[in-house]
Amino acid sequence: MIKVKRIAITPGEPAGIGPDLVLAMAQEDWPHELVICASSQLMVERAAQLGLPLDVIEYDPARPPQPHKAGTLVITDCKLKAPVIPGELNEQNGHYVLDTLSRATQGCMSGEFAAVVTGPVHKGIINRAGVSFSGHTEFFAQQSNTAQVVMMLATEGLRVALVTTHIPLAYVSKAITAERLQQIIRILHADLVSKFGIEQPKIYVCGLNPHAGEDGCLGKEEIEVITPALDQLRQEEGMKLFGPLPADTIFQDKYLADADTVLAMYHDQGLPVLKFKGFGKSVNITLGLPFIRTSVDHGTALELAGTGQADTGSLWTALSHALELVEKQT
Numbered sequence: 436m437i438k439v440k441r442i443a444i445t446p447g448e449p450a451g452i453g454p455d456l457v458l459a460m461a462q463e464d465w466p467h468e469l470v471i472c473a474s475s476q477l478m479v480e481r482a483a484q485l486g487l488p489l490d491v492i493e494y495d496p497a498r499p500p501q502p503h504k505a506g507t508l509v510i511t512d513c514k515l516k517a518p519v520i521p522g523e524l525n526e527q528n529g530h531y532v533l534d535t536l537s538r539a540t541q542g543c544m545s546g547e548f549a550a551v552v553t554g555p556v557h558k559g560i561i562n563r564a565g566v567s568f569s570g571h572t573e574f575f576a577q578q579s580n581t582a583q584v585v586m587m588l589a590t591e592g593l594r595v596a597l598v599t600t601h602i603p604l605a606y607v608s609k610a611i612t613a614e615r616l617q618q619i620i621r622i623l624h625a626d627l628v629s630k631f632g633i634e635q636p637k638i639y640v641c642g643l644n645p646h647a648g649e650d651g652c653l654g655k656e657e658i659e660v661i662t663p664a665l666d667q668l669r670q671e672e673g674m675k676l677f678g679p680l681p682a683d684t685i686f687q688d689k690y691l692a693d694a695d696t697v698l699a700m701y702h703d704q705g706l707p708v709l710k711f712k713g714f715g716k717s718v719n720i721t722l723g724l725p726f727i728r729t730s731v732d733h734g735t736a737l738e739l740a741g742t743g744q745a746d747t748g749s750l751w752t753a754l755s756h757a758l759e760l761v762e763k764q765t
């Protein structure tokens with residue numbers, strides 16, 4: 436019999452679809468306890484707007500974890516700073532969102548929670564609230580004092596990891612140093628072995644420039660940085676790395692049938708392909724953190740908040756994936 440674990444869930448931006456999705460997911464039984472880091476008032480109001488039954492249970496860390504029962508929500512209350520209107524961002528609640536993430540981090544770091552699953556946040560409104568914030572990935576890394584983490588999204592038949600995450604395109608080339616690339620690949624390799632049970636991961640690496648630089652006439656990063664960094668890892672650490680290959684032709688069956696993951700150089704080089712294949716059925720996983728963190732593949736979809744039209748597919752995938760990782764760990 437499996438031991439019941441506590442999984443933290445952060446619904447994210449209160450005016451977005453995160454609360455709706457969490458409420459919809461809560462309508463089924465789950466084998467582990469789900470602890471929602473959010474405002475109880477928000478969840479009760481949104482449940483009423485959606486016409487969903489809800490029995491709120493105040494979170495008690497002293498109580499042994501219980502499997503999640505359909506129609507209930509165990510909530511560790513985080514106070515809103517302002518009332519919420521679905522679909523309307525309010526910068527006064529920027530700090531509320533960060534409070535929910537900090538509560539989850541603190542619980543994951545102390546061992547209170549076995550994992551955290553995050554709903555979508557709105558990066559812009561958190562910045563408008565006066566906090567420099569580029570994403571959960573960077574926030575959790577900073578809060579857990581982790582120097583380097585890796586963003587990887589996965590859907591049926593494809594995993595895509597990123598060398599750079601939420602930075603302007605103009606900064607990407609400078610950010611791709613041999614040191615960073617090697618750190619990222621080591622984390623990716625280690626987690627594919629330990630978390631995904633792949634003995635000798637095969638990592639297919641994209642070039643940065645069109646046609647992977649075309650022998651240097653369309654850009655020199657492949658020759659000066661990427662190829663030497665990969666060669667060193669192949670020779671000294673025995674990793675199975677392929678490339679750098681042109682990003683416009685790497686995503687074809689010939690390579691994907693063999694690849695355990697594709698490593699893209701930047702956000703919009705890899706994620707559009709992944710989302711074209713599996714938007715709404717993908718999970719975002721942060722590798723290299725001292726705890727398990729999975730997330731949805733989509734954003735706040737403000738126009739759908741409170742309508743009951745938002746699709747729960749990605750949250751379901753993210754939660755199922757977190758539970759798999761938790762069970763594998765034990």
Ligand SMILES: NC(=O)C1=CN([C@@H]2O[C@H](COP(=O)(O)OP(=O)(O)OC[C@H]3O[C@@H](n4cnc5c(N)ncnc54)[C@H](O)[C@@H]3O)[C@@H](O)[C@H]2O)C=CC1
Binds near residue numbers: 447452734745
């Ligand atoms: N995990 C996270 O916290 C993420 C947050 N974001 C943030 O979300 C905000 C809005 O970003 P957008 O680029 O507009 O992306 P979005 O994912 O919110 O919306 C893109 C399109 O997909 C639709 N959509 C998204 N999720 C859906 C769902 N579950 N069911 C049905 N339709 C859905 C929306 O209605 C819209 O048409 C931004 O601030 C962005 O930074 C974006 C991606 C991930």
Ligand SMILES: NCC(=O)COP(=O)(O)O
Binds near residue numbers: 569570572573706730
């Ligand atoms: N495109 C992924 C995204 O924006 C979510 O990033 P994060 O908030 O999980 O770091």
